[in-house]
Amino acid sequence: MKTLIFAAIAVLLLAPISLQAKQEKQKAVLVTGASSGIGLKVTEYLIKNGFYVYAGARKDADLKRLDAMKNTSSVRLDVTKQSEIDAAVKFVAKQGRGLFGIVNNAGVGVFSRMSEMADKDILWIHDVNVMGPHRVNKAFIPMLIESKGRTSIIGSISGYVTGAFSGAYSMSKFAVEAYTESLAADLAESGVHVGIVDPGGFKSKIREKLTLFRLTGSYELNQQLTDEQNVELQKAKEGNDKLKEPDEVAEAVMHLMMSDKPKMRYMVSPNKGGADITMKMLLTRLIQLNSDQPYEYTRDEIVALLDELLKADELLKTE
Ligand SMILES: NC(=O)c1ccc[n+]([C@@H]2O[C@H](COP(=O)([O-])OP(=O)(O)OC[C@H]3O[C@@H](n4cnc5c(N)ncnc54)[C@H](OP(=O)(O)O)[C@@H]3O)[C@@H](O)[C@H]2O)c1
Incomplete structure (x- = not known):
């Protein structure tokens, strides 16, 4: 009887310790816009790879569905509402796992000619796609610094390539490219990695x-x-x-979250055509910017600079 009582007491005393150990081992990642498409796929991949996921969603039915997934807690999170972001910070802090990563995935778009686009729609896209990640990152940065963690954004190849109907969406995706670089420089000394995953067209609700x-x-x-x-x-x-399921996008996010050498940028085109257009656009911009100015690079100088930068990138991967 005595042995049984001792055993029961030991189990009771050790249970919180083993739970705490499990929580310490399991890295937690917050995903915004986890209800569908890329956010849902990333959530599934994170769970499969042993992470605990705080899955952000806005509707009751989505929150319930996400809560039912293993190693997941749903979090009511509209990235345009500071009160919901503050509540999410309190909730995550209270769970005691800390926060290792963020996937700023929530995004919206409106396709229309810029000349016909309503100001309120441009502002709305920016509120969600640009200010959203900024608000969420800013609120959670102390936790990321504590864990020496990682934060990411789902950008788009529309952050490089644009056209007549995608101006407002592209403006927001161009903006998060700059935001990512700037935040990465801000946090360079803190041990927090900042990266962006830029998909082409994949299956989702968008x-x-x-x-x-x-x-x-x-x-x-x-x-x-x-x-x-x-x-x-x-x-x-x-x-x-x-379109393809967004598995390749989720795989890039896993690399960003798990690799010893995460990259800053991941282009994830579902086909060669998308990658070709993006590369061509980037080089076209370089040519346009370079030409007819007093410090214009010659072709040879551009090639030499390119070689130097490719070498530096290779070194980063191997050192
Ligand atoms: N699919 C593609 O081909 C593609 C390509 C390049 C980039 N992207 C980017 O990938 C991200 C995910 O998009 P998706 O294609 O997977 O589209 P999606 O299926 O429509 O998912 C968008 C997600 O964002 C959420 N969301 C919208 N407004 C929000 C807000 N104010 N606060 C919080 N969450 C909000 C949605 O929640 P609700 O369900 O509540 O609306 C949904 O969970 C976006 O940033 C998009 O720009 C997608």
């Missing part, structure tokens, strides 16, 4: 929402539509169904 917005001015998925609008929406869904 095209359905963009089409709905164009047709009705609202992002809501379950709207009453006319027959004509339903045909348009169906076309968008069929286009989306032809």
Whole structure:
């Protein structure tokens, strides 16, 4: 009897310690916009790779669905609402795992000509896509510094390539490229890594929402539509169904979160065409910027500089 009582007391005393040990070992990552598409895929990959996930979502049904996943706690998180970000910081701190990483994934877009684009829509895109990551990172930076952790953004190849209808979305994705570089420089001494994953087109809910917005001015998925609008929406869904699942995007995020040598930028194009356009655009910009100015580089100087930079990048990977 005595032995049994001792054993029971030992189990009770050790339980919190082993829970604490498990919590210390398991790195926690916050994912914003985890309800669908890339955010949901990244959440699944993080769980598969042994992380604990704080999955940000906005709707009750999504929060419930995410909570039911193992090693996941859902967090109500609209990245435009400072009060929800503050509550998320308190919640995560209270769980006692610290925070190793953030995946700033939540994003929106509106496709329209810049000349016809409403100011309020441009501001909304920026509020979610640019100010969102800024607010979330700023609030959690003390926890990231403590863990010497990592923060990331899901940018886009639209952060390099743009066109007539993607101006406002591209503006936000160009902005987070600059934001990433600046934050990385800010935090260089702190041991916190900052990176950005730039996908091309992958399967998600974003095209359905963009089409709905164009047709009705609202992002809501379950709207009453006319027959004509339903045909348009169906076309968008069929286009989306032809795209790849965003596994490659999630794999890049895993590299950023897990590698000893995480990169600052990850281009994840689903096909060679997307990568080709992006490279061509970047080099076109270099040529445009360089030409007809007093300090213009010659072709040979550009090639020499390119060689030097490629060598430095190789060194970074191997040292
Ligand atoms: N899929 C692609 O081809 C592609 C390519 C390049 C970049 N991206 C980027 O990838 C990210 C994810 O997009 P996705 O394609 O996976 O689209 P998605 O399926 O529509 O997912 C977007 C996510 O963002 C959330 N969200 C929207 N506004 C929010 C806010 N104010 N606060 C918090 N969460 C918010 C959505 O939540 P609700 O469900 O509550 O609306 C949803 O979870 C975006 O940053 C997008 O720009 C996507």
